Amino acid sequence: MGFLSGLEHCVREGEPLSAHTWFRFGGLAQYWAEPTSLEDLTAIVKRSHDEGAAVRLLGGGSNVVVRDAGVRGVVVHLSAPVFxxxxxxxxxxxxxxxxxxxxxxxxxxxxxxxxxxxxxxxxxxxxxxxxxxxxxxxxxxxxxxxxxxxxxxxxxxxxxxxxxxxxxxxxxxxxxxxxxxxxxxxxxxxxxxLTQKMQQTWIVAKAKQPTIGQYAGCIFKDPGGVSASSLIEDAGLKGERIGEVAICERNANFMVAEPGAQCDDLLSLIDLVRSRVSEQLGVDLEPQIEIW
Ligand SMILES: Cc1cc2nc3c(=O)[nH]c(=O)nc-3n(C[C@H](O)[C@H](O)[C@H](O)COP(=O)(O)OP(=O)(O)OC[C@H]3O[C@@H](n4cnc5c(N)ncnc54)[C@H](O)[C@@H]3O)c2cc1C
Incomplete structure (x- = not known):
């Protein structure tokens, strides 16, 4: 366990990040940490800093895509009740x-x-x-x-x-x-x-998202108040796919991955969308999703 020795109760090596992200693909985290207390967290952060090891936080994994090569260093997940x-x-x-x-x-x-x-x-x-x-x-x-x-x-x-x-x-x-x-x-x-408003908003939001069970992510920021999904549709890209990753039919700002998809398919599709929208509509789309 090297510089994290003594923290085995909350750190393990070689964790597949596909289990913790919405797209369900990508490689391993060198170290996966689920600190059980603020003291654990402080020790992980300080020791990583002293060692020059990279540290990243992963929450629900709905805005992060992990490359197939995985990530070096420590990925911290605040799953303990104290957090x-x-x-x-x-x-x-x-x-x-x-x-x-x-x-x-x-x-x-x-x-x-x-x-x-x-x-x-x-x-x-x-x-x-x-x-x-x-x-x-x-x-x-x-x-x-x-x-x-x-x-x-x-x-x-x-x-x-x-x-x-x-x-x-x-x-x-x-x-x-x-x-x-x-x-x-x-x-x-x-x-x-408020509860009624929440329920109504939920129905509308769900209709614009990939269906439950699809491996998906929301890809681009809305540039200058214009919705990224309408720009992607206007560029004729709805339904476009590369490998096992496709632009979502319900909302073109989502991409959905089928089993066997690789991160490279997603990255290629992101590049394709950016270049087509830029060529056809003169707008540069900036990714909202983070690529690790
Ligand atoms: C189906 C679907 C629907 C979505 N709808 C919307 C939407 O309507 N509006 C919208 O804005 N987004 C939407 N998103 C994108 C995403 O859900 C949001 O960006 C969400 O807030 C990300 O939270 P997360 O915990 O999953 O973050 P993660 O993906 O785990 O992490 C995102 C970033 O936050 C950082 N982070 C996580 N936890 C911490 C922490 N405790 N301290 C410091 N940094 C931290 C990570 O390091 C990373 O940089 C959607 C995504 C999906 C898949």
Whole structure:
């Protein structure tokens, strides 16, 4: 186990990342860490830093694609309950970075905390959502964020307040190594009305996503407020495929992978879409999905 010796209870070698990402392909993580406490996490981060080993965070794996060669260094996954705590105080909610976004969305609706119901249907965890400022066409998570606690690459814990945070379309200034927790503030509304709105939004969102069970990812940012899916359709690319990866019929900004798909197929399809949309419509599409 080398520089991570003594942490065998929460670190293993050669973990297939296909088991932890939505596309279900890609190679191995050299080390896979699921720290059981803040002390474990700090030790992993500090030792990796001292050793010069790369460290990455993986949340729900819905916005990450792993190359077939896998990744060197440590991939950290905050699955332990200590990283998923949720506490409510009046209009404020404090949530661990490992908490599922879907839990937070439904808890907010049932407590009468308005806004988050608009994010129903977005997979992943709170840390992943904050890192990329996840959202819908009408709202994103950054707009309710009033603070966050992060861990830097050297293992230092830093508290960042609202004045210190910036959010833009699918991007945030929360780019430290680990988002440990975040605090949100909401307006109050009727829980029943919010729950109903959440259910209606969920039905609409699901109709625009790949079907349940498909291995998929949302690929591009919407450039300048125009939807990437409409640009891809306008370029005549709906249904296009390379190998076992295809552009989704329901929403052209998703790509879906069939069993046996390889990361290279996806990367080639991304290149094809970017070059066709640029040639035909003069728009440069920027990937939202991260490629490891
Ligand atoms: C079916 C489907 C529907 C989707 N719909 C939407 C949508 O409507 N709107 C939208 O915005 N996105 C959407 N996405 C994209 C994706 O779900 C979001 O970007 C989501 O917020 C990613 O969260 P995650 O936990 O899966 O992050 P991951 O994919 O695990 O990671 C994404 C990034 O966040 C970082 N990260 C994860 N956890 C932490 C942490 N604790 N601390 C620091 N960094 C961290 C990772 O290192 C990585 O850089 C969709 C994806 C799919 C597959």
């Amino acid at each position: 998923s705590q949720i506490s409510v105080q009046g209009r404020r909610l404090k949530v661990g970075g490992g908490a599922k976004l879907s839990h937070v969305v439904s808890m907010c609706a049932s407590r009468g905390l308005a806004g988050m119901e608009q994010l129903v249907g977005i997979p992943g965890v709170v840390g992943g959502a904050l890192h990329g400022n996840a959202g819908s066409h009408v709202a994103d998570i950054g707009q309710w964020t009033v603070g966050a606690t992060v861990m830097t690459r050297t293992g230092e814990i830093v508290v960042r307040d609202a004045a210190d945070l910036q959010f833009s379309h699918r991007d945030s200034s929360l780019n430290e190594l680990v988002i440990l927790d975040a605090e949100f503030e909401f307006e109050q509304d009727d829980p029943q009305a």
